[in-house]
Amino acid sequence: MTVTLIWIVVALFAIGLYLSWTAGRLDRLHARIDASRAALDAQLLRRASVTQELATSGVLDPAASILLYQAAHAARQAEEDHREVAESELSQALRAVFGEVAQVDAVKEAPGGEEAAEELAAAVRRVPMARRFHNDSVRAARALRRHRKVRWFRLAGHAPFPLAFEMDDAPPVALADRPGSQ
Numbered sequence: 001m002t003v004t005l006i007w008i009v010v011a012l013f014a015i016g017l018y019l020s021w022t023a024g025r026l027d028r029l030h031a032r033i034d035a036s037r038a039a040l041d042a043q044l045l046r047r048a049s050v051t052q053e054l055a056t057s058g059v060l061d062p063a064a065s066i067l068l069y070q071a072a073h074a075a076r077q078a079e080e081d082h083r084e085v086a087e088s089e090l091s092q093a094l095r096a097v098f099g100e101v102a103q104v105d106a107v108k109e110a111p112g113g114e115e116a117a118e119e120l121a122a123a124v125r126r127v128p129m130a131r132r133f134h135n136d137s138v139r140a141a142r143a144l145r146r147h148r149k150v151r152w153f154r155l156a157g158h159a160p161f162p163l164a165f166e167m168d169d170a171p172p173v174a175l176a177d178r179p180g181s182q
Helices: 001-058 062-077 080-097 099-107 112-143 148-152
Strands: none
Touching: 001 062, 001 080, 001 112, 001 148, 062 080, 099 112, 112 148
8 A cells, every 4th residue: 555655656656747848848949939939039120120220221223122112111100910911011121122243232322221121031930930930839839838737737837829920031132141241
């Protein structure tokens, strides 16, 4: 009787330890999601800011300036529910304006255009990476939250179900992987 009781206590302790470890892992994944979302927001804000700077610098033709300024402004002011759409529209506007290398070269020839083009190219390249890191974190947390033990023992607590950030983030051809850009 005593040996059985000891084995039951050991088994319950092991199960409790395993559930505690799983809850800690899930908590770390949620913290990683928060950090990656903050990094993604920072990169999206940087891309919109650099786009607005370039649009108001006078190095682009008026139509391109207005298109980029409005798309960047909409992306910066978008409510959370419409953010993915607004960011996708900014990506489309960037592709429309910088679809050809000649446009980027024209920007680079203007005073201060070289730095502006390089800064925009860097911002455009960083957004897909930040989004990929965020979505990978979301995918890992979702996979763990789908396990029965997590649902049965409510190990996720009151944390909201993580959502991926889906947007069109394809860079303009003329800004993607340019020689001499970092």
